[in-house]
Amino acid sequence: MTTDLAAGIRSWLTHRGLDPDDPNLADTPERVGRAWAELTAGYDQDPAVVLERTFPVERSDGMIAVTGVPFTSCCAHHLMPFTGTATIAYLPVAGAPVVGLSKLPRLLDIYAHRLQVQEQLTHQVTDALDTYLKTEGSACLVRAEHGCMTQRGVRKPGATMLTTSVTGRFATEPELRAHVLAVHQGG
Numbered sequence: 001m002t003t004d005l006a007a008g009i010r011s012w013l014t015h016r017g018l019d020p021d022d023p024n025l026a027d028t029p030e031r032v033g034r035a036w037a038e039l040t041a042g043y044d045q046d047p048a049v050v051l052e053r054t055f056p057v058e059r060s061d062g063m064i065a066v067t068g069v070p071f072t073s074c075c076a077h078h079l080m081p082f083t084g085t086a087t088i089a090y091l092p093v094a095g096a097p098v099v100g101l102s103k104l105p106r107l108l109d110i111y112a113h114r115l116q117v118q119e120q121l122t123h124q125v126t127d128a129l130d131t132y133l134k135t136e137g138s139a140c141l142v143r144a145e146h147g148c149m150t151q152r153g154v155r156k157p158g159a160t161m162l163t164t165s166v167t168g169r170f171a172t173e174p175e176l177r178a179h180v181l182a183v184h185q186g187g
């Protein structure tokens with residue numbers, strides 16, 4: 001099936017003076033179409049579904065965090081990849097059910113597989129945690145390297161962007177905020 005995107009890529013190859021029927025380019029438009037369907041699959045996924053199954057626990061009044069979660073996303077400005085790691089944390093309301101640990105990286109991946117701005121990605125994760133779980137606060141910290149800043153433009157390989165979103169007690173209690181930042185940094 002030829003998608004609009006595949007047709008556009010073929011047109012761009014031609015416009016760039018390349019032969020779209022060259023053996024190495026002939027299947028490229030369809031490949032690019034498939035790749036972008038995968039990279040934007042998060043538009044077809046519902047964060048509520050990922051967070052709907054919860055488990056009762058005897059005590060659930062401390063911070064729950066998953067750290068060093070690798071991800072890849074695509075920047076909305078240049079359609080270039082940005083990759084990095086995230087820490088996702090929340091404070092369940094005392095006695096409230098908790099979500100399975102794997103669901104936190106799954107949540108990140110849903111939003112990462114949309115065209116993104118890193119600040120927005122970071123906030124979307126905490127918004128979803130606060131909306132769909134009973135939390136006293138949530139935190140998301142993301143460090144990533146942007147292809148649009150390393151491979152083109154200002155060309156600064158190794159430079160990373162750090163974004164944080166903290167809500168509830170993470171926002172109002174400085175020691176909790178410091179704690180989750182230290183956890184993100186491996187402390």
Ligand SMILES: Nc1nc2c(ncn2[C@@H]2O[C@H](COP(=O)(O)OP(=O)(O)OP(=O)(O)O)[C@@H](O)[C@H]2O)c(=O)[nH]1
Binds near residue numbers: 076077119149154
């Ligand atoms: N705040 C933020 N900026 C981003 C992100 N991804 C890319 N950018 C920036 O988006 C900006 C787009 O700026 P423009 O001036 O419109 O585009 P440009 O001419 O390609 O800019 P340069 O990248 O500086 O060459 C650039 O400064 C990028 O570094 C992101 O996730 N968050």
Ligand SMILES: [Zn+2]
Binds near residue numbers: 080
């Ligand atoms: Zn970019």
